[in-house]
Amino acid sequence: MQALILPAPAKLNLFLHITGRRADGYHLLQTLFVFLDFGDDITLSVRADGEIHRPAGAADVPEHADLTVRAARLLQQETGCRLGADIHVQKRIPMGGGLGGGSSDAATVLKGLNHLWNCGLDDDALATLGLRLGADVPVFVRGHAAWAEGVGEQLTPVELPTKWYVVIHPRVHVPTAELFSAPDLTRDCLPITLAAFHDGQGSNVFQPVVEKRYPEVANAISWLSGFAEARLTGSGSCLFAPVSSKGKGNKILQNLPPEWFGFVAQGVTMSPLQQRLVTV
Numbered sequence: 006m007q008a009l010i011l012p013a014p015a016k017l018n019l020f021l022h023i024t025g026r027r028a029d030g031y032h033l034l035q036t037l038f039v040f041l042d043f044g045d046d047i048t049l050s051v052r053a054d055g056e057i058h059r060p061a062g063a064a065d066v067p068e069h070a071d072l073t074v075r076a077a078r079l080l081q082q083e084t085g086c087r088l089g090a091d092i093h094v095q096k097r098i099p100m101g102g103g104l105g106g107g108s109s110d111a112a113t114v115l116k117g118l119n120h121l122w123n124c125g126l127d128d129d130a131l132a133t134l135g136l137r138l139g140a141d142v143p144v145f146v147r148g149h150a151a152w153a154e155g156v157g158e159q160l161t162p163v164e165l166p167t168k169w170y171v172v173i174h175p176r177v178h179v180p181t182a183e184l185f186s187a188p189d190l191t192r193d194c195l196p197i198t199l200a201a202f203h204d205g206q207g208s209n210v211f212q213p214v215v216e217k218r219y220p221e222v223a224n225a226i227s228w229l230s231g232f233a234e235a236r237l238t239g240s241g242s243c244l245f246a247p248v249s250s251k252g253k254g255n256k257i258l259q260n261l262p263p264e265w266f267g268f269v270a271q272g273v274t275m276s277p278l279q280q281r282l283v284t285v
C-alpha cells in the first residue's frame with residue numbers, strides 16, 4: 006500500500022490582538038502567523054477496508070479524540086471516500102503550547118489524504134473543512150505565512166524576512182479555551198496594519214493573563230528577556246525571541262534551566278508541508 010511521510014510544522018503568532026467577539030462567543034483576532042522548520046512527522050498509509058487507525062501518536066490523546074483521526078473521518082464523510090488510513094504521528098511539538106501542533110497535524114492529514122485518496126478538493130474546500138476542527142487549521146492548510154483576521158480564518162499571505170527564533174516550552178500546559186474566557190483578557194484592541202507591526206506595534210494580549218496565572222511561564226519570559234525580546238505565542242505556554250543566527254540561539258539555550266525544553270528554529274514563509282507536497 007502507498008505510504009507518505011509528511012511534515013506538520015509548528016507556528017508562531019508574532020503578535021496577537023483581540024478586536025472583538027462574535028455572537029457565538031468566538032473572538033475576533035488580528036495575528037501574524039509564521040511557520041517554523043520544526044514540527045511533527047506524520048506517516049499516512051492507505052487502507053483498502055475504509056478503517057481509520059492511529060497506531061502511533063501522542064500518548065495522552067485517545068485515538069478517537071486525536072485531531073488527525075478526526076480530520077481523516079471528516080474528509081471521508083465529506084467526500085464519500087471508501088478508502089481508509091493508518092496514521093502514525095511522531096510528536097515533537099509540545100502540546101497545549103500555542104505552537105498549533107494539533108491543528109497542524111490535522112491540516113497535514115487533510116492535505117495528505119486528499120492526495121492519497123484522490124479526493125480532488127482544493128485548498129479553499131480543505132480550509133473550510135479544517136475550520137470545523139479548529140480555528141488554526143486553515144493557515145496550516147494554505148501553508149503560507151499570513152496576516153489573519155476573523156477567528157483566524159481570514160488569511161492574507163505575507164512575505165516575511167527569514168529569521169531564527171529561540172522557542173522555549175516551560176513545560177506548562179495552558180488550555181486555550183480557559184484563556185479565551187478570562188475576564189481580564191483585553192478584547193478591545195484597535196485594529197493595526199502590517200506596516201504598524203513592522204514599525205514595532207503589536208503584543209500578545211494573552212501574555213499578561215498567562216503570566217498572572219502561570220508563574221512558571223512568567224519566570225521563563227523574564228529569563229529569555231535577559232537575552233532577547235521575548236513574547237508568548239498563541240495562548241501560551243511557549244515563548245519565543247528572534248535571534249540573529251542559529252549559533253546565537255544555541256548559545257542562549259546552553260544556559261537553559263533543565264526543567265524547561267527549548268529549541269532554535271527558522272521562521273519560514275512557505276510551510277515545510279507545502280514545500281514537501283510540491284515534490285509528491
Ligand SMILES: C[C@](O)(CO)[C@H](O)COP(=O)(O)OP(=O)(O)OC[C@H]1O[C@@H](n2ccc(N)nc2=O)[C@H](O)[C@@H]1O
Pocket residue numbers: 018021030031032033034036103105108138139140141142155156157181182185239240
Ligand atoms: C490562540 C490561537 O492559537 C491563535 O492562533 C487560536 O486562536 C486558537 O486556535 P485553536 O487552538 O485552533 O482553537 P479552537 O480549537 O478552534 O478553539 C478552542 C477554544 O478557544 C476559544 N476560541 C478560539 C478561537 C477564537 N478565535 N476565539 C475563541 O474564543 C473557543 O472557546 C474555543 O472553544
Ligand SMILES: Nc1ncnc2c1ncn2[C@@H]1O[C@H](COP(=O)(O)OP(=O)(O)OP(=O)(O)O)[C@@H](O)[C@H]1O
Pocket residue numbers: 063066070071072073094098099100101102103104105106107108110111141179181239240241242
Ligand atoms: N494530534 C494532536 N496533537 C496535539 N494535540 C492534540 C492532537 N489531537 C488532539 N489534541 C488535543 O488538542 C489539545 C491542544 O493541543 P495543541 O498542541 O494543538 O495546542 P496548542 O499548540 O496550544 O494549540 P493552539 O496554538 O492552536 O492553541 C491537546 O491538549 C490535545 O488534548
